[in-house]
Amino acid sequence: MKKIKIAGLRHILDLSQVEFSPRPTQSHSPAMILARLAENGINVEFIVAHGRTDETMELVLGVKRNQIAATLGLLRGIKEEFGLEKVYSRDRVGMISLFPHGSRAAVIGNFLSAFRDAGVKLLTISFSLSAISGLLEESRIPDALNALSEYFELPG
């Protein structure tokens, strides 16, 4: 199999993942919730939002592990106000970001194949202009990086 050349690969440790979905009647809720986090100095490293047909928005955030207690405390404090039925969190999460040169469909296919081959569950995938990022269990990062090296060629 021919490896795809990429511009870079990096990983971040010490993250936690938080998931919640504000109630549909509060269309401004996601913005207001994120504003509360920002006001309290909580930086969100990673965001994925899916709108649903019932007008709710499912939000998945990645925050630094040392800010997860503050994040959860804050979200639990505003649960009633924003109709957050459940707030889930997952600790010991890491993020791998892959920086492709182009040919995105091929890159996404290889990215997913590598995780599948390694038996590593991708908790969340996000796409940005220059990178494909995935959240995964932190302990599986070495396995995922090994598997990615079978599909991608790093510069140098």
Add this chain to the structure above:
Amino acid sequence: MGKIKLHNIFHTSDQALLTIQLEERKAEFLPSIIYALREEGISIPFIVQSINRNGDFTLSLATAQRQLGWMRAAFQEGLDLPRSAPLEVRNDVVLITLYGPHLGEIPGVASRILSALAADRVEILAMSASLNSSLLVIPRESLPKALRSLNRIFEIPAK
């Protein structure tokens, strides 16, 4: 509050957004579907996926409107979905890309984007943000309003 400096902002029109909710075991078929899309020359300018507590996953992808039929068929067949499968399509959407750099290092960027768009009643169909850029999917008819909203919070250098 000052404007946030942005390297660039651009939008891609004539897109469609496909959202699929599936059991986790179906995730193993995704790479081959994505490869099939590549073979057909179908690009995917936006993709986000998340897994909920029950192990079910939600996948949202944007593609050019003209390629929607092919993409829909690829997922329908590749995942062996019944015709009644939970496959949602939103036509006539626009993908807006905000490129930092360093957006990920500034607390509050996402909340300002969402607040500005919510204040102008722009519906956000999907969003992704990490590292140095943020991608938004919105209905086509909201594009002029959305660009005005975003220009209120971002400073974009003149070309």
